[in-house]
Amino acid sequence: MPYNFKNANLAVRENRLGSITGFTGDLETLVYRSECGSLKNRERCFSQSSSxxxxxxxxxxxxxxxxxxxxxxxxxxxxxxxxxxxxxxxxxxxxxxxxxxxxxxxxxxxxxxxxxxxxxxxxxxxxxxxxxxxxxxxxxxxxxxxxxxxxxxxxxxxxxxxxxxxxxxxxxxxxxxRIWxxxxxxxxxxxxxxIVKPPKEKRRIINIKNFYESARPQITKIFNEVFDAEPQFLYCNSTIEELSHLSEALATVCICGTLGTYLGNALEETYGVPYVRTINHSGVTGFETWLRGIGKAIGREEQVEAYIKKQREIYIPQIEEAIKPLRGLRAVIGMGPGFTYEIARVLQEFGMTIDYALAWHYDYKYDNGQVPPALEHLLKTSPKDMKVAVADQQNYEVLNILNRYKPDVYFSRHPGTTVWAIKQGYAAVFVADEYTVFGYEGTLSFAKLIRDTVTNRSFEKNLAARIKLPYTKWWYEQSNEKFINPEGKR
Missing domain, CATH: 3.40.50.1980 (Nitrogenase molybdenum iron protein domain)
Incomplete structure (x- = not known):
């Protein structure tokens, strides 16, 4: 797509990417209708929250x-x-x-x-x-x-x-x-x-779009050793001088496609900076795919394979041992789309079953015109009838689904939904940090966190026994799409 930096206005995601805030169905339908361009938004006649x-x-x-x-x-x-x-x-x-x-x-x-x-x-x-x-x-x-x-x-x-x-x-x-x-x-x-200026020379810098750079030490070490480059984190702690040189980077990567689609694709199309479009760094498969994508973009594939081989020898036996008690557990996920489909992939790699995956919105394509890589990957590795929804942070829909499916654990990246699941008596994991499942060590820690969460349930049970929720028996008997209109109806 053409990028016009002379105009301060930018088309919103609904118009530019066909993004939606309402959908219920299965994974295969979502991907198929995204690929053929027939996916339409379903409006809500009642909304409890927004951003x-x-x-x-x-x-x-x-x-x-x-x-x-x-x-x-x-x-x-x-x-x-x-x-x-x-x-x-x-x-x-x-x-x-x-x-x-x-x-x-x-x-x-x-x-x-x-x-x-x-x-x-x-x-x-x-x-x-x-x-x-x-x-x-x-x-x-x-x-x-x-x-x-x-x-x-x-x-x-x-x-x-x-x-x-x-x-x-x-x-x-x-x-x-409507899409934050x-x-x-x-x-x-x-x-x-x-801020960004046309390039004068190439620098051994890799742009990395993230939120709060909590894994800065680990990423800096990896980029130095494997890619012989420095990471330029965006936007926390960056300066105007540093941002002016984004066009001179070796490549651009992102912690999720939702966050980085515009910047990554714009730098690639306008200034020729390669944008690494892979599934994100979460889990073993994601981390290795992410590293290989960067290595391919900047010509460091041999160094990537050497690093992966070394780290696998250290961590894979530990990870395999840690995920044994997780196999067969059932989960519901409610996050932004850049993480819902990635965390679903990781949990399935752990041997867990996804009862329902809710995304707060959904971009059926990114700025390069393609379906999000995380969703395409998930379709190849998941049951095609896996239940998915676009829930727009609607807690009443989340609690309806939790009550119906009664999962072993609920995962969210937003504290507002996590605490409501706990009030219902369900174990819940708040995946607040975007680097919670970063690399081999993060994957190992995440597996242990899930194990500890589902093992000790006394807090959730005691809280649920003393809390009266505002949702009635009538609502729990309804379909979670009760207030979502058919396509084309407002």
């Missing part, structure tokens, strides 16, 4: 060191700012760095929605620069500033001529997409539009 794309976009940009995010929005929209300040400060401290990034809000009110607030926005941007001296300023729209038509793009162009740093407009109107992952693409587009 805003602005959180994904602005959190990513605020993670860059020494930048300013100016959010042209009501104060409530920046509730995440204090959390970001603490979180990204702690992440910087882990590598002995500091970050002076700031998150500023223009505090739009009722008067502003009638008369506009462009003069105030200009003053705030100028004051932000004079006070904090950031290396770049991102000016973001919100639902309110988008509805009243504030010309953020025009103001950014004007201030760009006046200040010695990049001033970049970011379009984060939350109402334009559209925010990932919006932040990538802003970086590509205003």
């Amino acid at each position: 805003c794309l602005s959180g994904c976009a602005l959190n990513a940009l605020a993670a860059i060191r020494n930048v300013a995010v100016v959010y042209h929005a009501p104060a409530g929209c920046t509730a995440m700012a204090s959390n970001d300040n603490v979180k990204f400060g702690q992440i910087a401290a882990r590598i002995n760095k500091t970050t002076n990034s700031v998150f500023v809000c223009t505090d739009l009110n009722e008067k502003d929605t009638v008369f506009g607030a462009m003069n105030d926005l200009r003053k705030i941007v100028e004051h932000t620069y004079s006070t904090y001296k950031p290396d770049a300023i991102f000016i973001s729209t919100s639902c309110v500033s988008g509805v009243i038509g504030e010309d953020v793009d025009g103001l950014a162009d004007e201030i760009n001529e006046e200040l010695p740093i990049p001033v970049i407009p970011v379009h984060c109107e939350g109402f334009k997409s 992952a559209s925010g990932f693409d919006i932040s990538d587009h802003a970086v590509l539009q205003g």
Whole structure:
């Protein structure tokens, strides 16, 4: 697809990738209809929760060191700012760095929605620069500033001529997409539009798109030893100077295709930086496939095989022993699509059965026009009638499924659904860290974590006995798709 970095607006995933938030069926149907382009969204007539794309976009940009995010929005929209300040400060401290990034809000009110607030926005941007001296300023729209038509793009162009740093407009109107992952693409587009420069030379750098870089020491060691390269983590702890050289990298990789599809494909198509499209690093199969994909892209295949052989001798016997008590266990999964299908694969490698796999949304293709690799791989290695759904973080659907299938364990990457499963009395594993199942050592630890979780059930049983849930017997007797309309009906 063509990439237009002269326009600050970007098509949302519903329009660009055909992404959906409603589906129930089986794995074979989902993949087949994705490949032939017939997959359609099913609307809900009742929704219990949702997420805003602005959180994904602005959190990513605020993670860059020494930048300013100016959010042209009501104060409530920046509730995440204090959390970001603490979180990204702690992440910087882990590598002995500091970050002076700031998150500023223009505090739009009722008067502003009638008369506009462009003069105030200009003053705030100028004051932000004079006070904090950031290396770049991102000016973001919100639902309110988008509805009243504030010309953020025009103001950014004007201030760009006046200040010695990049001033970049970011379009984060939350109402334009139901899919929070559209925010990932919006932040990538802003970086590509205003920060990344055309390449001058190749550097021994591999771009790695992730969230919070908790495996930074392990990945740095692997990249140094196996690939003779340094990882450039995105976006936590990166700097504007480092981001300006993304086009000079040897390759781009990502912890999941959902997070990296726009950046990876855009760098490849625009600047010729190879984007490694494989299943992700989770589990033995995923880790080895991921390493081989990188090795093939940069010509280090021999070194990859030597590393794999050495590590297998150490860890495979331990992993095989650890997964013995897991064989035959039944699981339900509820995560973002970039992890639902990957964790399902890992659990099946452990000998577990997937009763139901729920993804919070689903991209039936990525920016290269292909079905997500994780889903294609899963179809080859799983029962074709494996139950799957696109549940859009709807807890009432999750609890209905748990009550019906009564799995041995529930897996989620979001604490809000994990705790509800525990309240129902089910063992639950909160896969919070994107590197929980990274490499051989992570796979071994994950197997032990599952074993411990399903073995000690006293907490879940005691809590469930003392909790009254808001869901009635009537709801548990219904199909989990009770409030999902047929295709084409709103």
